Amino acid sequence: MTEPRTPAPVATDDPEYAANLRRATLASSIGSALEYFDFALYGLSTALIFNVLFFSQDNPAMATVAAFATFGVGFVARPFGGLFFGVLGDRLGRKWVLVATILLMGGASTAIGLLPTYEAIGLWAPILLVLMRLLQGFGAGAEQAGATVLMAEYAPVKRRGFFSALPFIGIQAGTLLAAIVFGLITLLPEDQLLSWGWRVPFLSSFVLILLALFIRMRLRETPTFVELEKHEQIAERPIRDIFTRGLPGVIVGIGLRMAENGGSYMFQTLGLAFFVAVAGDQADRSLLTWGVTLGSLIGIFSVPLTGHLSDRYGRRTVYRFGAVFMLLYSFPAWWLLSLGNHAVAIAVIAVGIGVAVNSMLGPQCAMLPELFGNRHRYLGVAMAREISAVLAGGLAGVLGAYIIAVSDGNWILLGVYMGTLALITTASTFLVPETLRRDLTRTDDAIKVSRNEGGADVEATTVTITAVADR
Template identity: 80%
Template structure:
């Protein structure tokens, strides 16, 4: 079936017509009890999954930055043990694009719901097994090998988890408030981060022999309870309205991979650029920043338990900033709000890392909290709706997954290991990670000038926003010339 676009919306060759106004009226029926119930269920399903994913990742990030070097890489000097531990954290990002490609394809062919059920089970199961691993002192080199394998499985499942939650909420949300509603489930990210930071801070109060002996395993093992809760909620979830429309009119993509690497590739590239500062900045503050202030890189190291309170406070601030920035993107547009967050991080990078280098506990907590809570989440708020709006309906899941996960490798995955390496070879010079963070912010700032405004875009359309914008620009130029 061929899709032909009109000025007011999309018309199918077999007579099915959907205008932007029709779509808006249908998706804005929040007073419809059935629609409202499905919207609440989708929000809960996405929130629990996001909470579990980021509890897993934040927990692993904290442990890799602060204690996994001693547990799994104890044969190395302390500085190299931190690098190796953060490298194991980065390995999970390598698997994420593969998971995004595999599960994203299934999500566009089979539907959003069942892929989200599988990914949460795979990701959570790998996290639980980390808590059962023997350490280097018990089995030697096999310990880091097994840790790396489980981290790969965790990343493979996570590769489509967040993309699925993003697409799910964007396709369920009312059009006029899509930015706000799409951002709500990502409060689960903050809850997961907050829970991980609180757990680590409380466990840091334990004697070292207890903490390093067996207590560190408990948070990983307890994630099994979250898995059961998430599976229960997602099994009761209905398929999204936009995918139902694809099935109804027999338009489900047979080769979404081919589509995404041809017509959808420009949107993937821009999506990667948009994510560099948000994703990279987040993991630099949560992992590299903690390793920097609590390790041997500065003259006055900060206690690891104190440093993690910055992550805790940052997550609390983000619970307000995230839905607020999503709401602002509904009023003023996605691009301007996103650009404001990227520019803020650009200006923040150098003073932030200088303050971290001073090793004052209050300054460390404040810098990490503002970096995570304000800079990162001012970008994440509009991103929740913007990424799905960039892609057409037939390959949206795969497109969002590829943009998110390739950027996760280039930004988040490298943030810890490359930053730790730069600090190790420069004797802890704060200027190098500051330059690194500012570079990520520059890339994202530039990307906001390449993307069209997507606010209110009809998600039933099959074409990508960037492709349409380019075509319309060429048409306008041709008209002006004539």
């Protein structure tokens, strides 16, 4: 099947194009803000509230491990959501899938604020919490992938890195909002915080849902998907395609995400739990959240900046900088957190999120969609993002909390853990081809499987990764 010809570029000052670009940016940003507001809020609550309210307090340390396990359950559901909605996104279009995911994800998050506690209904409390977390993760599994694909396909080619990164300010805004709200509610007396105060932020998610729905219902389908429909190239079997032809891109995408996603959740959630374990009664909950707050503030500038830099110097170069920075930062960061000093801990978390993590997130916004062909781009990005979310972000809390519990807060082991994630991502930047300004109407992937002499694709278990030179 022949490739569609590249559509003539649309001037960014064209009124209709500019209006659609604004809508796409808003639709992606608000969805990102809601997702990360919910996830950051859940992570903060996991370390300091859910372990007390939803689990037996016979063994507080293991209650914390169990609470982080429910946090990880959401990540387990995400690949299944990414698979389900990713197929729909590649067959029906990006817009309506994004409408469905925001309803599912936001509805589950709001319902968490209505759940009874362990004291009220016993074991049913953690069961219901896990169920809501599964629904939340199922919707979130395609939400961020959809936002990433949507913006990359709308953005001007020469500034794709910058424009694709703009909606991810929503990630910083959502994380920032969660940290501020959580910081405010922790100022309440403990009895009020644990009785009703923690519910308020989850219930307030409903406002973001309504706003996101209003904008997304007015959004038009992306130009590249319209082009795909025009040439009758919609994938008939996208799942088969992504796990054969698209498998190398998924594998490398997973590697690229290990440090970014794992590091983000280690600093946001595990860092707080580790500090509380080290400082004990001296730990001030409201002060600790300022690290996440400041990191998100830095990210509002560092994400679009690194996206812009990737337009000038290439995606791989900027991405590699972030991965190496985190590698060098891993051991000093956890050693400094082990000192039990609030000011130092705030600075460590802020730099970890704002610089180390977001230096990778900026170029990633355009790089992941550029890795995959037009026929299975949504599914490819979703699989790369969400499988890595299980392996990196989901395990970070559970494994990290277990390390803290059994090692009596050994910072060296946590440094090894984070350093390993950074090494995987650094190595992955040497496996991926440069995708800068790649034509997104192409149906082939930037990374292809080898072919045998007869021209057929080799089995997925024996593919080799080869860089494809861009036109």
